[in-house]
Structure formats: structure tokens, C-alpha cells
Amino acid sequence: MIPELSATEPGRGPLTVSSVNVNGIRAAGPKGLTAWLASSTADIVCLQEVRARPEDLPAGLLATLDGLGWQLTLAPCETAPGRSGVAVLTRIEPEAVRIGMGLAEFAGSGRYLEVDLPGLTVASLYLPKGAAGTPKQDEKDRFLAGLAPYLAERRGKAAAEDREVLVCGDWNIAHTRADLRNWRGNGKNSGFLPHEREWIGSLFASGYVDVVRMLHPDVDGPYTWWSYRGRAFDNDTGWRIDYQVATPGLAARARSAAVERAPSYDRRWSDHAPVTVRYRR
Template sequence: MPHIISTVNVNGVRAAAKKGLLEWLAATDADVVCLQETRADDTQLRATLAPALDAGWHLATAESAIKGRNGVAVLSRRQADAVRIGHGDDEFTAAGRYLEADFDELTVASLYLPSGEVGTERQDEKERFLASFGAHLAATAASAAGAGRDVVVCGDWNIAHTELDLKNHKGNVKNSGFLPHEREWMSTVFGEHGWVDVVRGLHPDLAGPYSWWSYRGKAFDNDSGWRIDYQAATAGLAERAKEAVVERAASYDLRWSDHAPVTVRYR
């Protein structure tokens, strides 16, 4: 079973590949890498990742029906036993937002949750996704417990759960991504639904570690970021997490996405 799992929103896989994604893939020790916001169809994605696929990576994808939007994928050192697209909500099945891949007794999922914008249809879409995806998470955790499976949902959740998860929390209480009811939804996921925020579990009192920084201004240089990229694991798997790091670029000019990979090593 995979022991090192990474997740990263690539903010357009073709642009990221030109800036350093392929070099990062060649150097990583990860067994599985979850990608979000590829913004490419399957043909484009395979062409872009050809050097990595030629080097032995296997690829499972969920492209978006809307050209140039969304898209998630799972890269793995060995072929997945099974792959499922979507979380059972017909509205989002072809949206390129969710993919599950099985490896023995482990399921690894790649998630790109809608970002939202208060007062717009984008926020309405996010609310609908939260409702159905929350139900999926509850059912998945219960099923996994009964079947003895481990599950980890990796990706861009587009919600900062607590004040520790973004630098400017006071200035964002009315913005999508830090709305009170969104944070309550995350508390439910990490509470009664039974999931564990793996990075926060290993770093309970640390501000961040942030995984997204705006390209505007000096956000990256000042580490004025958001922690919105999570690995949410079922309890048994979370207990085996021994190290979690955000692979923040050494400098602004070395970034190949506005997100950084979040990597967890499990026993």
C-alpha cells in the first residue's frame, strides 16, 4: 500500500509543467500524487505528463465537461485496482471535481471543492456541493469502518477551517472560504463524520502551515497564506501518519503553482 501521499492544486497542469511540475514529480518520493485544477482534457493531460508516465507513473483522471475548467487526477507508482468518478451527485459527476482510486485496502481520493463567491451563483454551487459531498463523506467513513478500509480525501477544499488556517482571518470572516457556516461544515466533517485533519493533527498549534498564497502583492514573501489543501483520513490511517510537510517553494520565482504540495508520510 502507498505510504507517502502528496496533494497539490496545479492551477493549470500545462502551465505548471513548464515551470517545474515535471521536475518535482521526477524528484518526489511520493507513492501517490493527487492533482487538482488540471484544466485539461484527458488527451492534453497525458501529453503534458508524458515524461512522468514514461518514467513509470500511472494516471487516473476525471476531466471536466467544460473545456479548460476544473479537472482532478491521481498519479500512482502502480495501477489502481479500481477508479470511481464523482461522489454520487449527478450535478457534479462530469464536473471534474472528485475521483477515488483503490490500492489494496486503501482508497485515495482527489478533491477540488468549488471556491465560491458570496452573493453569486458560484457560492450557490458551492453550497449544493457541500450538502451532497458531506453526505458522501459520512457514508464513506461508515462504510470504510465496516469494511476495514482506509480512506484519505486529498485536495483543495477551498475552506480554511480555523483561525490558525489563514493569516488574515479577521479580514475574511465575510468571504467565501472562511464563512462561519463553511467552517461549521468542516467541523462536522472532522467531528461527527469521523474524519481526521491529518496535518492539523500533527501540527496542532502551528499557524498554517499555509498551502496557498495569492499571486498578488507580497502574499508569498510575507507568508500571508491560507491552509485550504487537506488530507482528511479515516481514523485508522490518521493514526499512522508520522510526518506532514508543505513543500513551499524556496522563493517566489521558483513557484510552479499558487499552491504548494502537501505531503504526508504514513507508517
């Protein structure tokens, strides 16, 4: 049986979830993030690359979040302050919070956080970027090696508890050619390496669903990240690397998905755009 999802109030419209890499919450706030949060109807917002500890957050931002009714759960990067960091905003207090995947190497890295809500576990993920042929890629590969069994275990536990799982975030992998504009020129670059694409394909084959691709199977993109260099944004030369990945029961409830792309380059508050999905409760 699929449990009823009640992340806010049961039966009150769709369950709306947004996810976005903010590229530094202190910088993004005054550039438009705070205004976006104020206008959002989301029940849950997952944030990546927060780059701040709780004590670093501006008082004005915290007051705004409080005034909007958001509960903030933050897992900062303790090993390199000012880098990485993930967070989840919810309209109600989480039932439980778990930080990390139980891997000693990535403890305190600010890359994985999950919260339990009624009938639903939501995670915010910031997967390492990597760089082909360097120690950064080795680190990314070790993270992938640890993440796969953890997500399998989490899916099994959730099923036993009659709950769904949703992992939102910046996965830093484009799965197929449809997920980046310039796929021909990126075959040897991190984010589109064959073994990375195979890894995420295996995840989707194992029982997790790429919700946006499920709803938009025959389109290029929709892209979620554009380099600040050149005219990548204006030409829509982007990558789709920000996903909402769900267990099948929740994925079956997805009704619409959209990338909230800024209307123009000068109105961007991050190099990523929010990915928003509405699920039937």
C-alpha cells in the same frame, strides 16, 4: 483490525502521499511540476485544477510520467473543458476507479475522483471556490450538502471492507483562525464564512481527521495557498485550504507532514504548494 497498507510494496518504508492544486497542468509542467514529480518519493500524488482532458496532455508530459513509473487516473471537467479537473498518480494500477459523488448537478464537473488501492481508498477533491452572496456560493453550498453524506457513506463502506479512506485536495475552506493569516479581514469572504467553517468542523467531528493539523496543532498554518497579488507569498500571507483528511486508523499512522513551499516567488509553479504526509504502513 486496521488493514496493512500496500499501495506500492508492503514493508518498503513509509507510505508517502502528496497533494497539490497545480493551477493548470499544462502550464505547471514546464515551470517546475515535472521536475518536482521526478524528484518526489511519493507513492501517491493527488492533483487538482488540472484543466485538461487526457487528449490535451502534452506528449512530453505523458512520456515523463510513464518514464517515472506513474499511473495516471484523470477525471477532467466535461461540462466546461479547460477548467477544474482532478487526477491521482499512483505507482500501481488502481483496483477500482469512481468519478463523482453520484450527484447529477456535478456529474462531469471534474471535482471528485477516488481510486481503490490495496487496503486504501484515495480521493482527489477540488471543492468549488464560491463567492459570498452570489450563485457561485449557492453552488458551493450545494456541493457541500452533497459531499458530507457521501463521505459518511464512503467511510462506512470502507470500514465494512476493512480499508482506510484518504481525501486529499483543495477544500477552499480555512477551518480556524490559525488557517489563514488575515482572518480579521476575511470573515465575510467565501472560504472563511461561518457556515463553511461549521461544515468542515462537523466533518472532522464525524470521524475524519485533518492530518496536518493533528501533527501541527499549535502553529499558524502551515499555509498552502498565496495570492499572486502583491507580496502575499513573500510575507507568508496565506491560507491553509489544502488538506489530507483521513479515517482515524490511517491518521494514527501519520508520522510527518510538510508543506513544500517554494524557496522564492519566482520558483513557484502554482499558487498552491504540495502537502506531503508520510504514513507508517
